[in-house]
Amino acid sequence: MAVTTLTSRRPPNSLLVSSVTQKSSLSPLSRITLFFPKSCQLSSLVAVASRQEPWLNLKPETRIRTRSDPLRVIAEASSASAQPVVPPYNVLITGSTKGIGYALAKEFLKAGDNVVICSRSAERVEAAVQTLRGEFGEPCVWGTKCDIREAQDVKNLVAFAQQNLKYIDIWINNAGSNAYSFKPLAEASDEDLIEVVTTNTIGLMICCREAINMMLKQPRGGHIFNIDGAGSDGRPTPRFAAYGATKRSVVHLTKSLQAELQMQDVKNVVVHNLSPGMVTTDLLMTGATTKQVKHALHTPLSVFRFLYDLVKLLVMQAKFFINVLAEKPETVAEFLVPNIRSIPTSGARKPTYIRFLTGLKAYSQIFSRLAFGARRNRYILED
Numbered sequence: 470m471a472v473t474t475l476t477s478r479r480p481p482n483s484l485l486v487s488s489v490t491q492k493s494s495l496s497p498l499s500r501i502t503l504f505f506p507k508s509c510q511l512s513s514l515v516a517v518a519s520r521q522e523p524w525l526n527l528k529p530e531t532r533i534r535t536r537s538d539p540l541r542v543i544a545e546a547s548s549a550s551a552q553p554v555v556p557p558y559n560v561l562i563t564g565s566t567k568g569i570g571y572a573l574a575k576e577f578l579k580a581g582d583n584v585v586i587c588s589r590s591a592e593r594v595e596a597a598v599q600t601l602r603g604e605f606g607e608p609c610v611w612g613t614k615c616d617i618r619e620a621q622d623v624k625n626l627v628a629f630a631q632q633n634l635k636y637i638d639i640w641i642n643n644a645g646s647n648a649y650s651f652k653p654l655a656e657a658s659d660e661d662l663i664e665v666v667t668t669n670t671i672g673l674m675i676c677c678r679e680a681i682n683m684m685l686k687q688p689r690g691g692h693i694f695n696i697d698g699a700g701s702d703g704r705p706t707p708r709f710a711a712y713g714a715t716k717r718s719v720v721h722l723t724k725s726l727q728a729e730l731q732m733q734d735v736k737n738v739v740v741h742n743l744s745p746g747m748v749t750t751d752l753l754m755t756g757a758t759t760k761q762v763k764h765a766l767h768t769p770l771s772v773f774r775f776l777y778d779l780v781k782l783l784v785m786q787a788k789f790f791i792n793v794l795a796e797k798p799e800t801v802a803e804f805l806v807p808n809i810r811s812i813p814t815s816g817a818r819k820p821t822y823i824r825f826l827t828g829l830k831a832y833s834q835i836f837s838r839l840a841f842g843a844r845r846n847r848y849i850l851e852d
């Protein structure tokens with residue numbers, strides 16, 4: 470293979486100093502090669518590597534396709550038969566028989582979408598499906614038992630969704646657990662730690678894997694939303710350290726999946742982050758009497774560090790922050806669902822991070838409380 474030399478001439482060693490002073494007139498690559506012997510110049514290195522790795526001789530686009538790349542092959546096949554994504558959407562939500570998951574399901578149904586719900590408890594699934602069908606009609610909601618910690622359960626969930634809806638446009642990973650335990654890590658049981666980590670980390674990874682593999686084969690592609698939580702920005706979460714650590718990993722996992730799909734040139738499957746903020750669910754309220762302020766100060770207040778120090782001096786109870794910052798699941802879902810639906814509607818293919826409780830909103834609500842006593846005792850009587 471013919472190789473073009475990056476510089477036509479290398480100055481003798483005695484002229485290196487003068488070459489440095491004149492380097493401004495050279496291109497960046499030429500400046501680099503001035504200081505290396507010809508045998509070490511980039512062009513020579515490429516020539517040597519090409520003899521050892523013949524695939525390097527190919528053009529970049531050809532080079533990529535010569536390697537085993539099933540994701541790219543599947544994505545290209547889907548792109549070739551791409552279909553417009555228009556409502557109503559088919560939505561799958563994990564952990565959706567109560568709390569924010571159930572509220573999200575109701576909002577999607579109100580918008581006219583079709584929804585698949587699931588939970589570890591078959592009884593809760595059956596009860597939720599019957600309630601939702603009574604309100605919205607039978608043909609628009611389906612439910613099945615699924616423990617996201619078990620890979621086969623998640624595979625069965627995908628098969629169930631495909632059997633009833635053929636495809637899924639929006640997959641929301643909402644299922645999570647803190648083992649309903651607020652105590653120092655040193656006091657946590659093996660069972661609690663395993664419960665939190667296998668649900669929030671292993672279960673999430675399994676769901677993302679199966680959702681991506683399913684959506685790659687869909688001409689419509691799809692969007693995956695991973696829900697974050699306290700600790701997702703790296704701030705400490707005392708008395709539920711394991712939960713905070715797993716939620717920190719959610720953001721990292723989402724970014725890694727975004728990078729992987731981009732590397733594979735996959736455009737029809739996108740992974741997003743979803744932040745509901747503080748929601749008055751069982752998971753949050755079990756820690757309402759925890760006398761710590763740090764665990765309530767996560768993502769929304771990161772940009773207001775001075776405010777953290779101020780509030781820490783004024784109040785040391787989680788009740789304060791639950792009353793001031795938390796909202797009911799229905800209120801949060803009313804905001805999140807239109808924003809989620811707008812992504813496939815607009816045809817957007819870039820990852821997003823949808824936040825309900827922004828820093829500005831958190832700041833204004835805390836200021837209103839401190840200045841005017843607003844939101845006092847909304848959910849819990851404060852001492």
